[in-house]
Amino acid sequence: xxxxxxxxxxxxxxxxxxxxxxxxxxxxxxxxxxxxxxxxxxxxxxxxxxxxxxxxxxxxxxxxxxxxxxxxxxxxxxxxxxxxxxxxxxxxxxxxxxxxxxxxxxxxxxxxxxxxxxxxxxxxxxxxxxxxxxxxxxxxxxxxxxxxxxxxxxxxxxxxxxxxxxxxxxxxxxxxxxxxxxxxxxxxxxxxxxxxxxxxxxxxxxxxxxxxxxxxxxxxxxxxxxxxxxxxxxxxxxxxxxxxxxxxxxxxxxxxxxxxxxxxxxxxxxxxxxxxxxxxxxxxxxxxxxxxxxxxxxxxxxxxxxxxxxxxxxxxxxxxxxxxxxxxxxxxxxxxxxxxxxxxxxxxxxxxxxxxxxxxxxxxxxxxxxxxxxxxxxxx
Amino acid sequence: xxxxxxxxxxxxxxxxxxxxxxxxxxxxxxxxxxxxxxxxxxxxxxxxxxxxxxxxxxxxxxxxxxxxxxxxxxxxxxxxxxxxxxxxxxxxxxxxxxxxxxxxxxxxxxxxxxxxxxxxxxxxxxxxxxxxxxxxxxxxxxxxxxxxxxxxxxxxxxxxxxxxxxxxxxxxxxxxxxxxxxxxxxxxxxxxxxxxxxxxxxxxxxxxxxxxxxxxxxxxxxxxxxxxxxxxxxxxxxxxxxxxxxxxxxxxxxxxx
Numbered sequence: 227x228x229x230x231x232x233x234x235x236x237x238x239x240x241x242x243x244x245x246x247x248x249x250x251x252x253x254x255x256x257x258x259x260x261x262x263x264x265x266x267x268x269x270x271x272x273x274x275x276x277x278x279x280x281x282x283x284x285x286x287x288x289x290x291x292x293x294x295x296x297x298x299x300x301x302x303x304x305x306x307x308x309x310x311x312x313x314x315x316x317x318x319x320x321x322x323x324x325x326x327x328x329x330x331x332x333x334x335x336x337x338x339x340x341x342x343x344x345x346x347x348x349x350x351x352x353x354x355x356x357x358x359x360x361x362x363x364x365x366x367x368x369x370x371x372x373x374x375x376x377x378x379x380x381x382x383x384x385x386x387x388x389x390x391x392x393x394x395x396x397x398x399x400x401x402x403x404x405x406x407x408x409x410x411x412x413x414x415x416x417x418x419x420x421x422x423x424x425x426x427x428x429x430x431x432x433x434x435x436x437x438x439x440x441x442x443x444x445x446x447x448x449x450x451x452x453x454x455x456x457x458x459x460x461x462x463x464x465x466x467x468x469x470x471x472x473x474x475x476x477x478x479x480x481x482x483x484x485x486x487x488x489x490x491x492x493x494x495x496x497x498x499x500x501x502x503x504x505x506x507x508x509x510x511x512x513x514x515x516x517x518x519x520x521x522x523x524x525x526x527x528x529x530x531x532x533x534x535x536x537x538x539x540x541x542x543x544x545x546x547x548x549x550x551x552x553x554x555x556x557x558x559x560x561x562x563x564x565x566x567x568x569x570x571x572x573x574x575x576x577x578x579x580x581x582x583x584x585x586x587x588x589x590x591x592x593x594x595x596x597x598x599x600x601x602x603x604x605x606x
Numbered sequence: 607x608x609x610x611x612x613x614x615x616x617x618x619x620x621x622x623x624x625x626x627x628x629x630x631x632x633x634x635x636x637x638x639x640x641x642x643x644x645x646x647x648x649x650x651x652x653x654x655x656x657x658x659x660x661x662x663x664x665x666x667x668x669x670x671x672x673x674x675x676x677x678x679x680x681x682x683x684x685x686x687x688x689x690x691x692x693x694x695x696x697x698x699x700x701x702x703x704x705x706x707x708x709x710x711x712x713x714x715x716x717x718x719x720x721x722x723x724x725x726x727x728x729x730x731x732x733x734x735x736x737x738x739x740x741x742x743x744x745x746x747x748x749x750x751x752x753x754x755x756x757x758x759x760x761x762x763x764x765x766x767x768x769x770x771x772x773x774x775x776x777x778x779x780x781x782x783x784x785x786x787x788x789x790x791x792x793x794x795x796x797x798x799x800x801x802x803x804x805x806x807x808x809x810x811x812x813x814x815x816x817x818x819x820x821x822x823x824x825x826x827x828x829x830x831x832x833x834x835x836x837x838x839x840x841x842x843x844x845x846x847x848x849x850x851x852x853x854x855x856x857x858x859x860x861x862x863x
Contacts (some may be wrong), residue, residue: 233676237797241680245791275794288794 229254231297232347238294242301245274254306258578263388264433268316269307277317281325281444284584285333286342292529296475302528303479307582308433310479311334311589314472315384315434316340317583320347323393323410323465327441327453336391336412345390348415349378349438351462358595360395361459362376363408365441365541367396369448374398374411376444382589386437387424389415394441395462409458412450419444430581467543470531474526476591477478477586484557484579485515488564491574503554508564515557522550541603558583607659607754608777609650611683612721612733614666615674616640628828639674642722647784649752650720651682654825659717660684664710666703668692672805680792681801686805695808699822704736706820709813713739715756719779723748731781737765738779745779747853748774751785754828758788 231239250267257264271277281287281297292385295317303310321340324332324347339345356360356362365378374394386392389410398409413420424437453461489512492503502508532539556578562569587593617623620637625631639647650661662685663678665671677688689706691698711719719738724731731747738745750769751762754776763770766784792800810820841848856863 233673234797234801236673237677237680237792237800239795239796240677241791241797273793274791275796283795283798289798290794292795295652 228295231293231439234290235294235297238290239297241274242298243278243304246301246305250302250309251305251414255311255572255575255578259307259430259432259572261432262313262433264309265388268312268343268346268388271313275343277321277343278315278341280317281321281341282339285325286340288341291530292471292533293527296471296530299472299475300479300482300523301477304483305477305479306364306433306578307480308431310476311431311434311582311585312385313344314469315349316346317521318469318472318478319349319465320385320389320391320393322468323452323461324412326464326468327410327461328412329449331449332412332452336394337542339390339486345549346385346388347351347394348383348385348386348389348437349462349465349528350383350392350394350413352382353379354381358592360462361406361408363395363397363406365394365396367394367398367409367411369398370445373445374450376413376441376446378441380439380441382426383437383439384589385435386422386439387435391415392420392437392439396460398455398458401456407456408462409455410426410452410461411446412452413441413446417444417446419457426544429584430578431585432581443495450540465538466590468533470543470547470596471526471529471539473586473590474522474529474543474550477547477583478519478526478550480554480579480583480586481519481550481557484554484561484576485519487558487574487576487579488512488515488561491565491568494501502564511560511564513558517556519551522546522553525549541600544591544596544599544603547586547591548593548600552570552593554583554586607654607717609654609659609661609664610648610714610716610719611643611646611678612666612719612737613643613647613663613674613678614640614722614725615665616669616727616729618723621849623831625829625831628816628826628830630829637670637674640725640727642724642726642782642784644722645786646720646722647681647683648677648787648789649782650718651790653685653718653752653754654722655808662687664707666687666691666698666706672803675805676800677792679803680796680799681790681794682796683803685803685858686792688805689813690807690809691751692707694817695820697826698820699824700730700732700736701823702820704740705739706810706813706815708732709738709810709815710808711737715740715777717776717778718754719743721776721779721781723781723783734779734781741777741779743777744774745781746774747781748783749780750783752780816834819846 232284240546275288279290283289299314316533325338336457340347367374367376394413397406399407419442421440422437426436492508495502529539529542529546621636654661661683663683664687666689721734732809748764749761750764753760754844757775759774761772761779841851
């Protein structure tokens with residue numbers, strides 16, 4: 227048993243923290259206020275090799291592990307939830323499925339530009355009527371000669387407006403038991419018949435692009451099918467398990483930021499002639515926040531470690547996502563409370579943490595879905 | 607070109623520092639590459655990329671200094687050398703470090719040695735110049751620009767805000783000042799590659815030195831934190847009264863006039 231990070235992991239954490247402090251933090255308020263996707267930050271992150279942490283060098287990656295990637299997401303999330311979410315989605319949902327399930331040719335062609343950060347990828351799973359019920363997917367892909375013709379509608383798709391490739395899930399047939407076969411297909415974003423619009427006015431993670439995709443007779447070659455055509459559903463469940471670790475890490479970053487802001491403010495702020503940090507009412511909040519942040523961190527690290535060891539991590543990823551994101555929400559909420567009236571103001575940032583944290587309890591599987599995943603693992 | 611960087615591990619002065627019994631507490635302190643040495647690492651990498659050769663980063667420190675060396679390797683340096691004095695020396699000063707480095711450089715053919723202008727902890731700024739003296743090579747401190755053409759070197763040197771232009775030749779030692787360059791972050795691939803780069807560990811014994819050869823020439827009497835900032839005073843009355851009072855404070859209380 228060893229709780230220490232490796233030298234490389236510590237260096238990565240420090241590098242990402244320095245970068246986030248210098249290059250992202252000064253823009254975080256503006257990114258939120260203007261709901262602006264920070265393209266220039268993603269270019270810098272690409273230069274630093276952050277977009278390809280968990281992928282091998284041969285595909286343009288940095289040859290790091292899941293834990294290093296989780297550390298990077300935490301550090302970015304600690305200063306800017308919007309950037310953190312787009313980062314986590316680009317790596318875990320946009321690029322990872324190609325790495326997990328792609329053919330050698332698909333990896334060379336589609337994973338390399340995502341891993342070296344020359345392009346962003348997106349994952350189109352959610353539909354207006356298929357959210358938690360991903361099996362209810364209505365989008366169809368029909369074989370036509372050497373191609374698939376895809377029709378349907380996707381919503382709430384992170385990064386799609388800035389993506390070069392979108393992995394789209396679609397019904398490709400029926401199993402013998404009558405259930406739909408759902409497959410994943412790589413669709414270049416500039417395909418004819420593909421319309422991407424980004425009109426959402428969001429509560430939080432406002433700088434992260436969220437788009438709606440309409441597929442109207444989009445034709446892609448059959449070779450763009452990703453992985454086993456019969457196991458599309460299982461594949462994206464696996465993808466989502468991995469994605470949960472990164473969303474958990476993002477929640478951890480926001481929770482950590484909330485704790486730091488609340489602690490600093492509580493020490494500075496004087497009422498009744500004393501720092502409010504000397505009052506037990508405030509101390510108890512800070513003690514709980516600090517404890518929960520550490521527990522969340524342990525769970526995130528454990529889930530990442532299990533994945534790195536090629537051990538089952540589905541349940542632990544769900545624990546981590548559920549606990550870390552709910553911790554983020556509670557910590558942000560308490561941070562606002564400790565700040566009092568100031569906390570309600572954008573300038574103090576903690577109100578943004580709360581708005582950003584709320585998304586994490588919904589995206590990539592709601593808290594309720596996480597509990598279902600856990601219950602299923604318990605044999606319920 | 608054989609390029610060497612002198613690197614020191616220092617306290618991160620942006621983090622909280624605790625002093626007890628005249629010593630800085632190691633526990634809980636954050637350690638970083640001395641920021642001025644980061645300019646030296648960056649410059650060394652740039653000069654190597656322009657002129658070819660190899661960058662070796664050298665530190666005199668302890669086991670933990672490996673972290674800072676690995677960071678320099680991750681930035682792009684080729685090799686690192688840790689001269690570990692942990693077991694041999696109780697304390698050292700600029701003389702100690704310069705003597706050890708002199709012994710290290712004895713059999714090296716260094717074309718260019720770069721160091722930081724000062725270390726932010728003790729700020730003596732002496733190790734570089736002392737080493738150059740021992741090695742019998744020219745040195746220029748606080749440089750903000752470095753151009754090398756063949757053996758000829760043109761340097762811009764910061765002199766209290768003004769610029770002095772110095773022409774000299776290799777081999778050469780320089781110490782780096784803010785403004786020379788913008789140190790890069792170690793990239794992810796850089797961090798992963800740093801694992802495989804050579805890091806040699808030496809003790810003073812390996813350099814044929816005894817403890818006595820490098821015994822510190824100075825003695826630290828005390829270390830203390832600067833006094834905490836006190837609340838400001840607002841003078842009252844009309845302008846002439848305020849001036850009177852201010853002058854009186856500066857003269858009698860603060861004794862600066």
